Amino acid sequence: MNTTIPDIRFYDFNFKLIHVENQFLSSNWNICYNDIGTFEAHFDLGSDTLPVVMDSDYLVVVQGELSAIITGKKLGDDLAVFGRTCNWLLTKRVTDAFDATNGAADQLVYTKVQEAFFDSPVIRGDSIPLLPSITVERTEKCETFSFVQECLKQQGLGHEMRFNFAEKEWIFQIRNGNKNNPLVISTVNRNAYDVVMDSDSLNLCTDGWYKQKYQNMGEWDPQVNLLLDSDGNTISGTSITNGTAANPIPSNFAKCWKVRFKQNSTYTSYVKFGVRLYPGDFVVCDNKTGILKKADKTDPFWVKISKSSPVINILRWESLLSGGSESEAFLELNNARITDGIQGKTVGVRFGNEDGYKRNECDYTLGDIVLVEWQSGTYKKRARKRIVGVNLWYETGNIGEEPVFEDVEL
Incomplete structure (x- = not known):
């Protein structure tokens, strides 16, 4: 973990720097691989940040490699500022319905994002080579974010929206972590502590029904x-x-x-x-x-679908699916599985955001697959897990990071 606390900078949506603050009570980031992350910071009431934030409706906050859009503020015993990572903007655009389309996931997603932001160009990030083709369709208009998230999830990919203040541009980048990161995060090796594991089978099902148009x-x-x-x-x-x-x-x-x-x-x-x-x-x-x-x-008529390994006994669990086409329904069905999540604080390892970070300076980034080992009482386990999030916090005398892991979807 980097022990240097970066300052907090506020920009308007025209990339103009409005204010720099290096005296704050705390800042907390939740950064996600293929989801929308959060930001929260607290400032003293005597801070020059207070009038800047309270009198402005459209602000972007930047701290080191991280950026978020301010979505809320609360004035009480201190000033609390809340935000969402910049890919939250994808929830503010709509993707039209389209017929079944075949292609690489990154190409399909880039095309729909650029269509959604036709009036405010978003720079396309790097393509990912050698991705297999997938088929996607939408029978109704949908939130652009939900299309992006679901499409990339099929290939184990992630995404981010970058606020590039240096070049004054928004960049949409698809992420593909290192599938062979040699890092071992382990309570035994003492580079992990306060590890918590949870397993959830509440939404598990083997078969589903959807209404086909x-x-x-x-x-x-x-x-x-x-x-x-x-x-x-x-x-x-x-x-x-x-x-x-x-x-x-x-x-x-x-x-x-x-x-x-x-x-x-x-x-x-x-x-x-x-x-x-x-x-x-x-x-x-x-x-x-x-x-x-x-x-x-x-x-529309009801259609039944099953996972690749049909079940014909008491463990055949059915669900009504919301998808309006076969590809949408299969995606929802395949996500209805047992999820094993782990998160824990780390020491001696360092997170780096994929935007320009150097591998020789950081140990992992979002999307990396690493070996995780943990022991709780008489239970021991080791498994390869994908890093799907990281919690970062900066406070006086308390700086830390906590990666969040999920199963690797094969």
């Missing part, structure tokens, strides 16, 4: 088996095929077509796929075999 494919003439344009003319190359159990057509899944006959057609009904169809009917597919059926409405 249909994708409207347009108007379709069953007699010629072609889609129609707005004028009722056929569109070549748009025929649809019925799936069977022996010859499934998964691409039909969750699609619907509205029956209409082409312009100048003499047909008022037609038998297709074994049923008589009339104008205004719908042909839908609610199964992965691609079998089509007639329907009079296209409300």
Whole structure:
């Protein structure tokens, strides 16, 4: 842990330095790998910081490598200032619904962040090479932060928003910690103490149900088996095929077509796929075999999904999922697991923020995977854990850091 206490600097949103304070009662940071962190500081009522903070609504606070947006203040026995790390700004933007898209997680996220901040350019950070492709979609508008967090979580990645006052720019950076950090954090080795472990299976489930929405494919003439344009003319190359159990057509899944006959057609009904169809009917597919059926409405329908290792006994636990598409629902289901968390204070090891820190000066950063060993009474355990957060505090005579660990998702 660095024993030097950095001063606290206040900037406006135009990167103008407003005030520097090196006499404060305390400051506390909670920095997160793939979540929004917090800031809290306390100042004496005689501090010059008081009028600066109380008379300003839009401030960014910087302390060393860390930065946060001021979101609250409280004046009582002292001045308390509260903030959120700069990626909190992602909660103030909305990402539009979009169809299933395939690509590397960092590329997908960077694209949506830049779209969300079209009117206030955010500089794109470095890309991460050799990431596998994932498929994501959103059936409704969503908070940009929730999209970013969920998308990156699939690949064990994190993110941050940097307030780069030197270059006067906001930078959105995807983080990928060191997967082979040789650091061992251990109560036995005496570089960890006050270690607390918790295990939570409250939200564990093996199967889930979600409501799938249909994708409207347009108007379709069953007699010629072609889609129609707005004028009722056929569109070549748009025929649809019925799936069977022996010859499934998964691409039909969750699609619907509205029956209409082409312009100048003499047909008022037609038998297709074994049923008589009339104008205004719908042909839908609610199964992965691609079998089509007639329907009079296209409300969302329930779909059951399971984790990769199905359970068929009393331990098959189901849950109703909130996702509106298969990819969203699977992400939620895979997160419904037993979580083993550990956090503890450290001594003799040093945290460094990924923004420009040097590995030969710091022992770990967010996202690193390290070996953790701990013993409590007769219980001993050692496991590789990802560092998903760190608590930092600066007070007179009391400076410390406390990393937070979670299971490594394979």
